[in-house]
Amino acid sequence: MNLQNLAYAIDQSIHNLGAVSVTGGAILALLSGAARRKLAWVVLSGWGVQGMTGALFGILSYAFYGHLPDIAGIAVDALVIKMACAVSGFFLAAFYLRQARTGSMNFWRIEALLAMVALTAASFLRWFS
Ligand code: HEM
Numbered sequence: 001m002n003l004q005n006l007a008y009a010i011d012q013s014i015h016n017l018g019a020v021s022v023t024g025g026a027i028l029a030l031l032s033g034a035a036r037r038k039l040a041w042v043v044l045s046g047w048g049v050q051g052m053t054g055a056l057f058g059i060l061s062y063a064f065y066g067h068l069p070d071i072a073g074i075a076v077d078a079l080v081i082k083m084a085c086a087v088s089g090f091f092l093a094a095f096y097l098r099q100a101r102t103g104s105m106n107f108w109r110i111e112a113l114l115a116m117v118a119l120t121a122a123s124f125l126r127w128f129s
Helices: 003-031 036-065 074-098 105-127
Strands: none
Touching: 003 036, 003 105, 036 074, 036 105, 074 105
16 A cells, blocks of 8 residues: 555545534534533634644655645645634634633634635645646
8 A cells, every 4th residue: 555645545534523523613613502511612612623634744744745735826825725724713713712701603603604714715726736
C-alpha cells in the first residue's frame, strides 16, 4: 500500500468527520432544543479538528514533496475563507460555552452559516487547485 496515499486518506477522513461535526452539530442545535451545550462542545472540537487536519495536509505535502501545495488565485482565496471560518467558529463556540449562552439561536445560526461557507469554499479549493 502506498504510504503517501494512506496518510492523505486518513487525514481527509478525519477532516471530513470534522466537517460533519461543525455542520451537523449546528443544524441539530437549531432544529432541536436538546443538549445544546454538548453540541457546542461537538462544534468547538470540530473546528479544532478542521484546523489541525487542514494544517496536516500542508505538513504531509511538505514531508512528501518538500514544498507546500502549489495553489494560486481562487484556490488561495477559498483556503483563506475556510481558515477564517474555522478560527471564527472555534472562538465563537468557546466564547458562548464560557458565557453559558449556548441557548442563543443567533449563535447557532452563525455557526451553521460559517460551516456552510467553509463547505462551499472547500469545493472551490478542490476544483480550482
Ligand atoms: C484551517 C482550516 C482548513 C484548512 C487549512 C483546510 C485545508 C484543506 C485541504 C488542503 C484540503 C484538500 C484540498 C484538495 O483536495 O485539493 C481540504 C479538503 C476539504 N476540506 Fe478543508 N481545510 C480547513 C477547514 C475546513 C472546514 C472548516 C471545512 C468544512 C466545514 C472543510 C471541509 C473540507 C472538505 C469537505 C474537503 C474535501 C473537498 C473535496 O475533496 O471535495 N475544511 N481542506
